[in-house]
Amino acid sequence: MVTGKGGTGKSTVAAALALALATRGKHVLLCEVEGRQGIARMFDVDPLPYAERRLATGLPAPGDAGGGVVHALHIDPESALLEYLSMYYKLGPAGRALDRFGVVEFATTIAPGVRDVLLTGKVYEATKRNARNKGAIEYDAVVLDAPPTGRITQFLGVTNELAGLAKVGPIKTQSDSVTRLLRSDRTAVHLVTLLEEMPVQETIDGITDLRAHDLPVGGVVVNMVRPRELGAEDLRAVRAGTIDASTVAADLERAGLEANDALVAGLLTEARDHAERRALEDEQRDVVAGLDRPTYELPRLASGIDLGALYELAGSLREQGLP
Structure with a gap:
C-alpha cells in the first residue's frame, strides 16, 4: 500500500x-x-x-x-x-x-x-x-x-x-x-x-x-x-557570499557567452536560492534518515x-x- x-x-x-x-x-x-x-x-x-x-x-x-x-x-x-x-x-x-x-x-x-x-x-x-x-x-x-x-x-x-x-x-x-x-x-x-x-x-x-x-x-x-547542480563546496561558498562575480563572468566568456553585469547578477541570485533550498532539503533528509525505515529517492x-x-x-x- x-x-x-x-x-x-x-x-x-x-x-x-x-x-x-x-x-x-x-x-x-x-x-x-x-x-x-x-x-x-x-x-x-x-x-x-x-x-x-x-x-x-x-x-x-x-x-x-x-x-x-x-x-x-x-x-x-x-x-x-x-x-x-x-x-x-x-x-x-x-x-x-x-x-x-x-x-x-x-x-x-x-x-x-x-x-x-x-x-x-x-x-x-x-x-x-x-x-x-x-x-x-x-x-x-x-x-x-x-x-x-x-x-x-x-x-x-x-x-x-x-x-x-x-x-x-x-x-x-x-x-x-x-x-x-x-x-x-x-x-x-x-x-x-x-x-x-x-x-x-x-x-x-x-x-x-x-x-x-x-x-x-x-x-x-x-x-x-x-538534481545536484552544484557541489557541496560551491554550495557553501554561495551561501557564504564568497563567489567572485569576475570568476563567474570569466567562466561565461570561456563558454562563449556574453558576460554582462545583469546576467552575472541573475546567476548569482539563482545560485543563492538553489543553495538555500538545498540546505533546507538536506535538513529534512536528515530527519527522514532518523525514522529507522528504509529510504528510497526518486528524481x-x-x-x-x-x-x-x-x-x-x-x-x-x-x-x-x-x-
Missing part, C-alpha cells in the same frame, strides 16, 4: 512500484480507491471500469527471463457492494435493482465504515485467488494507491471497527480476514514524502499512527528530488509523468531494492 500527503506523488510512486514488481516477472494488480482515475491518466488510457484491465508489461531487467504484467482496477464502493451482495447473499439481479432505486448509495453513505470495508475487501479478494477461482487472474502482488496519510489508519482500521458491530455472519468473517491480512507480514504500507517540512512531518505522524494500530510500516519514498522529472517516466522511476526503485 502506498500513502502520503496530498501532492507528494503517491499515485505516481504506486504505479512505478507496480511496474518495478512486473520487471521481476510478477503479475501485479494496481488498485485505486479514491475515484480520481489517476491510473488511467498516467497510463494514457480510457477511464478504468470496475473490472481488471491489462495496462503494461514490465520491461525485463538484464538477466531476467521476462517481464510480468500490470493489470489495473478502479474500485468504487457501489460496484463493490453489488459484488458483495452477489457473493454472500446471492442477490444477483435483485442487487442491481437496489442500485437503480438508490439503496446502494444510501447504504454506503449512511452506514459508518461500509465504504472502506468494501474497498479493502475487494483488495483482499484479489490476494486470495488460486486455481479454484475459475477465470480469475492469480496475482503475485497487489499494489494499492491508498488514501492520504491523514486518513490511512482510519481506512485500514475500519474493518476491525465494523467487525465489532457485526458479531456473526459474512461481514464479521470478511472483516476478521481483512484485518489479519493488513496486520500480517504480507502487507507493507509505504509512505511518500517530499523534502519539505510539512510532508516530512505528516510522514512522521503517519508512521506513528500506523504503529499505534499495529499496521506494518514499509519504507519511505522521497519523491521529486532535485524530479522535468518532462512530467508518462509511461516512459514511470518505467524510469520503476527502474530507479528496483535499483534501490524496492521491491
Whole structure:
C-alpha cells in the first residue's frame, strides 16, 4: 500500500512500484480507491471500469527471463457492494435493482465504515485467488494507491471497527480476514514524502499512527528530488557570499557567452536560492534518515509523468531494492 500527503506523488510512486514488481516477472494488480482515475491518466488510457484491465508489461531487467504484467482496477464502493451482495447473499439481479432505486448509495453513505470495508475487501479478494477461482487472474502482488496519510489508519482500521458491530455472519468473517491480512507480514504500507517540512512531518505522524494500530510500516519514498547542480563546496561558498562575480563572468566568456553585469547578477541570485533550498532539503533528509525505515529517492522529472517516466522511476526503485 502506498500513502502520503496530498501532492507528494503517491499515485505516481504506486504505479512505478507496480511496474518495478512486473520487471521481476510478477503479475501485479494496481488498485485505486479514491475515484480520481489517476491510473488511467498516467497510463494514457480510457477511464478504468470496475473490472481488471491489462495496462503494461514490465520491461525485463538484464538477466531476467521476462517481464510480468500490470493489470489495473478502479474500485468504487457501489460496484463493490453489488459484488458483495452477489457473493454472500446471492442477490444477483435483485442487487442491481437496489442500485437503480438508490439503496446502494444510501447504504454506503449512511452506514459508518461500509465504504472502506468494501474497498479493502475487494483488495483482499484479489490476494486470495488460486486455481479454484475459475477465470480469475492469480496475482503475485497487489499494489494499492491508498488514501492520504491523514486518513490511512482510519481506512485500514475500519474493518476491525465494523467487525465489532457485526458479531456473526459474512461481514464479521470478511472483516476478521481483512484485518489479519493488513496486520500480517504480507502487507507493507509505504509512505511518500517530499523534502519539505510539512510532508516530512505528516510522514512522521503517519508512521506513528500506523504503529499505534499495529499496521506494518514499509519504507519511505522521497519523491521529486532535485538534481545536484552544484557541489557541496560551491554550495557553501554561495551561501557564504564568497563567489567572485569576475570568476563567474570569466567562466561565461570561456563558454562563449556574453558576460554582462545583469546576467552575472541573475546567476548569482539563482545560485543563492538553489543553495538555500538545498540546505533546507538536506535538513529534512536528515530527519527522514532518523525514522529507522528504509529510504528510497526518486528524481524530479522535468518532462512530467508518462509511461516512459514511470518505467524510469520503476527502474530507479528496483535499483534501490524496492521491491
